Amino acid sequence: MRDLQAIQRRTYDVIIIGGGINGAATARDAALRGLSVLLVEKGDFAAGTTSWSTRLIHGGLRYLEYFEFHLVRESLREREILLRTAPHLAKPIQMTIPIYGGGSRSYWEIQAGMVLYDILSYDKSLPNHRMLSPKKVRQLFRSLDPEDAKGAAQYYDGQAEYAERLCLEILIDAQAAGADVLNYTTVTALEREGNRITQLSLHDQIAQQTYTVALSDQTVVVNTAGPWVDRVLGLGQRDGHAAPIGTEPKIGGTKGSHIIVDPFPGAPNTALYVEAKSDGRPFFIVPWLGQYLIGTTDLRYTGDLDRVKADDDEVDYLLRETNRVLPTGHLTRKDVRFTYSGVRPLPYSEGKKAGSITRAHILYDHTREGVRNLISLIGGKLTTHRQVGEEMTNWAFQQRGQTPPPSPTRHRPLPGCIWLDDPRIAAAVEQYRDRVPAASLDHLFQMYGACAIAVLALVDDAPDLAQPIVDGLPDLRAQAVYAVQTEMAHTLLDITRRRTTLAMQANYGFDALPALTETLVKHCGWSAERCDREIQAHHTFMAENCIPDYALQSEGMLRSRKAVGAASE
Template sequence: MSQHHSDGQDIADLAVVGAGINGLAIARDAAARGLRVVVVDRADAGSGTSSTSSRLIHGGLKYLERYDFTLVHESIRERHLLFRNAPHLVRDYPMLIPFYAGNSRPGALIRLGLAAFDAMAVGRGRGRSRSVSTRRVARQWPHLSTKGLRGAALFHDAQVPWAERLCVELLLDARRLGAQILTHTTVTGLIRDGDRVSGLRTRDNRTGHEREVRARLTVNAAGPWIDQVLDGQISSRRLNGGTKGSHVIVDPFPGAPETCIFFEAASDQRPIFVFPWEGRYLLGSTDLSYDGDLDEVIADDAEIDYLLSETNRIFPSAGLTPGDVLYSVAGIRPLPYTADVTDNAAISRGHTVLDHAPAHPGLLSVIGGKLTTHRALAEDVTDQALKVLGRAPRPCTTRTRPLPGADTSHWPAFRQDFLDSPVLTPAQRRRLLDLYGVRARQVLALAEADPDLLDTVDQESGAIGAEVVLAVREEGAATLGDILLRRTLIGLGGDMGRAAAPRCARIAAPHLGWDEDRIQDELAGYDRELRRFRPRTMQDPAATATSDRRAL
């Protein structure tokens, strides 16, 4: 039975600030346990930190050197659950860890760590790590620098190539379970009844409409922005001490490896990666203290030079220059504030749930969290929410609940049947499976109803028009950026989707009520959104990705 406020407005159990991966996971878990949930985000789902990660679902190997066994155990378990519950999005990802003379972490120590990790991951991994001789490195990775090479180890972790789609599926499942997700809606303040927090004041960014979201419990899950949500609303110590992480995206380069290489930077001993990613390479990441504008985070020239020079050092034939960078991605890790820290790697990567009672009852803030452990974080938050609300404990179901794209009794059989179907090209069928899982059938159903939607809208990715319609009709996309950068992922191609943007805007227009003026506004808005990526095509109009575009 729905309960109402005196003005007739429904009262939610939870009002969640932030539709990043953690806020969406909280909504999904809480709704699955019978709570009435409203999520509010001033931008799109997953458009902040969640879309700027290294795209790894990692078991937490690097946390072993901090003796954070709890986080390692949690990370291994969550990786295992994602293999099972999202097999279309999460895949096994081998990494080579080369050992060089002069590294701060000797090879023997890394081998010991890998042995401990393998022991913790028994029955929940995709293969044990194994030593690799210098001779085998030279044979299998012939372009890797041999200067001071003392051997290597091959280690299995996991990658989520399209982290944005993980967020979309959490959103879809949360909605399916009854949660309300309000994107492009700004939280203008907390509702206060004395010291108690009783919900959120909001404003729809598109219409300007203001409303109150009253709730028995408000959860501040805004990631790096958690302090901004509280600022001027309640008294609180600083909670977020996030560090900046930047990546650059390049095309295959001379000597580029087929395996991820996880190595120690010579300049600062930081572990960094060269990641094969969807036919290109991600180089990352940095880990810098940051006190700047959270809404203007970009990879600066020094970070780009650092990542390129370290890659050129480990791959002497690479010869990468800033002109090779297709675009860069920067974000702020939502880490707990730690005073006087000298080594950012020492800041905990775990999460905590802070209850602001007794000073401000009715408010929880979520500090920390990462892509891999979003489900565990949500389980912890919902457990605490039930206690605060005085509700009886209810079992968490998300450990065994598949995401919508994996909602089939036998994923391998579905995948094979879909790959064997005659529709589209084999590359396009693989792409639909990798982005949508079993929901690829919904994409094709839209195209069957309107055959024009089978047409390819982006030559590089092979995306079809039906994906644009699915994004706006089923997946909550409201802007061109939502469609290109966080639903179809066309915007993460070499030209960041700029060539495909006009066509996609026109396909979306009738479904979103856009006239020609609005289409032009969306195209201009999309270009503005791309500036934070520093795309090569926008810095140098003569530079295009077409020269080295790969065939489908």
């Protein structure tokens, strides 16, 4: 249970608004360096941009074209740190760039870019690139469009299959260092006095309670709300009257959409980084947990940030461009298993093409707008979250008139850090092999790392938790209980979309709802009424954010939703 009275009584050094990966990294870095930290998130952790990414830990090869060498070097360094400190969540992935005569980049231009990429990643543990001849490409990728093929480049980057769990582990480490982290806590006002924020008004959606947190003259506020940065700045008040912070927009968001499909004829064994033939935009076709993740688009977005959806044109665009690269695929709308879309919190930039806006992050100090203890993050990538956290914490110390001590996060492993040859894995397999399927044991260590041992321990006291949530998938009922008891999950969506990937692999999560509600009633004290509300909320979210509009019109999808509702009663 949350102790809101204790939070009200406590004086914090740093208050962070926004519980995506950059806010989480800031909370972790600050807490580990001895600062008292409060982080609040209006929804669930990682429910925004963090959850809607392409799930790559990459250096940003295309940023070289815009001469952003510092950003590429920073990203490549951070990629290496993640591969070392979170090997269960950040894994090497081979990328292939097919090169065509009609493309915007020649064979030699791409080769020069690959050489520079290797130079900038001089301290990497991954192999250097290699160039492939047209003959070699035909041997390795028989399904690639052969017309005017000039060869290919192959290199390695990183993949975060469970980006939401990466954010969660960072927050758990922050908690262990003393930070208070609260999801489902909305900031309703930033009270200003003089040139400072002096009080935050908060609404706890779990307890349905509104309260305030007072700031000392040393407290700093960090705005890592992603696309919602401007909305937070608009919450400024003086003496109960609106007093927004700043007058110019800071964020010029662009929308990125993805689709997920099952394996298809000619599907590649490695990730492809390809150029769309219709508009030249680069996009990815990435193997992901037995499926393929395809995206992304890059469109200006000014709509509702809480209801972002891949529209039918975007889905058709990604299907069409994938079929052009892999003609044997013959992908259609019926092959789409899941879609998701999010907004990149890029700097506001009037008139620029979406793809040319810098991906480098900006720490915006609001002293110039009359508030000296507030800083906002503009931009920020999944890959560079740790660096953002370090920079934010350095700023916090400087604002407090203190010299920042060294950050420990460059070398500190995340809580689940474990290597495949760790004897704990073999011991757990031996202990649970007669109760838990081998595929589930492997899945748990891939997803939770060392924390899988705590998930498995739940089976000792409740053998029924070794049952699968959905037949044919490796997720166990124990994961749902662990999510609620240990990982601050409060809703079915928290479990299906962010503690597991069931929403993306089990018919939008609908197939998982009967087993989940049964388990949560039995082991976590959920009432039947709560389960009914959660099921309805799950359906509503999927319809508004993930199920394509064309699919919502189909009788099959409607029947599926009705069947799930009936089975869960």
